[in-house]
Amino acid sequence: MGAPPVKTAEPRVDAARLERRLGELAKIGRDARGGLSRFAFTPAHAEACLLVADWMRAAGLRPFLDPAGNLTGLDRDDAPAIAAGSHLDTVPMGGRLDGALGVVAAVECAQAIREHGVRLRHPLAVLAFADEEGNTFGVGCLTSRALVGDLSPNRMAAIRDAEGRSLADRVAAWACPLPRGEPARVAAFVELHIEQGPRLDAEGLDLAAATAIAGISRTTVTFIGAANHAGTTPMAMRRDALWGASALVLEVRRLALATAGEAVGTVGRVEAEPGSTNVVPGKALVRVELRSGRETLLETLRAGVEAAARRLAADYGLEAIVDPWDHAPAVPLHPGLHAIALEAAASRGLRAISMPSWAGHDAKVLAPHVPTALLFVPSVGGISHAPDEHTAPSHLAAGAQVLLDVLCRLDDNLNAPGRLG
Numbered sequence: 001m002g003a004p005p006v007k008t009a010e011p012r013v014d015a016a017r018l019e020r021r022l023g024e025l026a027k028i029g030r031d032a033r034g035g036l037s038r039f040a041f042t043p044a045h046a047e048a049c050l051l052v053a054d055w056m057r058a059a060g061l062r063p064f065l066d067p068a069g070n071l072t073g074l075d076r077d078d079a080p081a082i083a084a085g086s087h088l089d090t091v092p093m094g095g096r097l098d099g100a101l102g103v104v105a106a107v108e109c110a111q112a113i114r115e116h117g118v119r120l121r122h123p124l125a126v127l128a129f130a131d132e133e134g135n136t137f138g139v140g141c142l143t144s145r146a147l148v149g150d151l152s153p154n155r156m157a158a159i160r161d162a163e164g165r166s167l168a169d170r171v172a173a174w175a176c177p178l179p180r181g182e183p184a185r186v187a188a189f190v191e192l193h194i195e196q197g198p199r200l201d202a203e204g205l206d207l208a209a210a211t212a213i214a215g216i217s218r219t220t221v222t223f224i225g226a227a228n229h230a231g232t233t234p235m236a237m238r239r240d241a242l243w244g245a246s247a248l249v250l251e252v253r254r255l256a257l258a259t260a261g262e263a264v265g266t267v268g269r270v271e272a273e274p275g276s277t278n279v280v281p282g283k284a285l286v287r288v289e290l291r292s293g294r295e296t297l298l299e300t301l302r303a304g305v306e307a308a309a310r311r312l313a314a315d316y317g318l319e320a321i322v323d324p325w326d327h328a329p330a331v332p333l334h335p336g337l338h339a340i341a342l343e344a345a346a347s348r349g350l351r352a353i354s355m356p357s358w359a360g361h362d363a364k365v366l367a368p369h370v371p372t373a374l375l376f377v378p379s380v381g382g383i384s385h386a387p388d389e390h391t392a393p394s395h396l397a398a399g400a401q402v403l404l405d406v407l408c409r410l411d412d413n414l415n416a417p418g419r420l421g
């Protein structure tokens, strides 16, 4: 019997370096009105890319811009890479962590791996997407879509900024003095992001691994009644369209509450016609939005809203026109990689849960193509897309450490028989 193999300690992220770099990146793209307004293909974006490219070099990665303007750092390119990252752009007057955390943490992981002397079986990529928020072209996750080839050449040509320029035009004209290169080949993707909601903070949790990106179903219900005099029409003889509409608003609440947190439902807009104080509303329009990480539940709820609209129309002597005009399906994330993330968190003694992502992310774009995981750290008070966005440094470091552990475990498991094979 030989000696047991020497068990070396796993690589650890440098929490102070992570925090310092997040602070440095947060100086770029400051908005005089508050927060950060760092939009794709601006001088501020170029400055941010140059800074992150320096860190990439220090981590042993070769930085370059792909044809969609995504800053990419690769240690080698002989095979598809295990990738981590997020986006460098912000919403107008946004916070310092949305997107930035996933990029800076990914670079930190690469550097920790290098400093620890670990040689991964797969190439490692850090991806800093250029335009996730959709400020510039009105299309969310535009440059991650370009990376995975989700946009046809025709669609790509049709997407224009406010001055009529295409993405290719903007990238070509962008004064960012970094080498240009081919899009990274990605074998798996892990994104660390702030939750942007209140749950982890409110429940005193450290981390979440997303099960899916919630699907969104939008339905417009139009109730048709009869407009008439608000004084002379007896109550018993009215066909008030707003009665059906207002009852439906509370029915959406009841249906969503009954899912015990698995779905949310919102009526963000109600319109009554003719919209006059002294006229019984003859027409009322209700815009319903439903979200869930479970596609079957989303469909059940949509059907429930339609049934409620028809029942309420009958109750109040109205007609209901139901128009389910928009549906973005829920996108499941990789179950094996999700399990690896929960195990990694548990082995660090962190309190972690599973939950859907209620907002869209670049991970949503990558997930249909390669095994993808999305990790959340708490957002204090659930605040995001605002200058007050904040996460405790201990949670930032814990999230980055789990990201690193997941990348290492992914390297061991990817293409091996078992969960990720």
Ligand SMILES: [Zn+2]
Pocket (backbone or CB within 6 Å): 087, 098, 099, 132, 193, 361
């Ligand atoms: Zn984001």
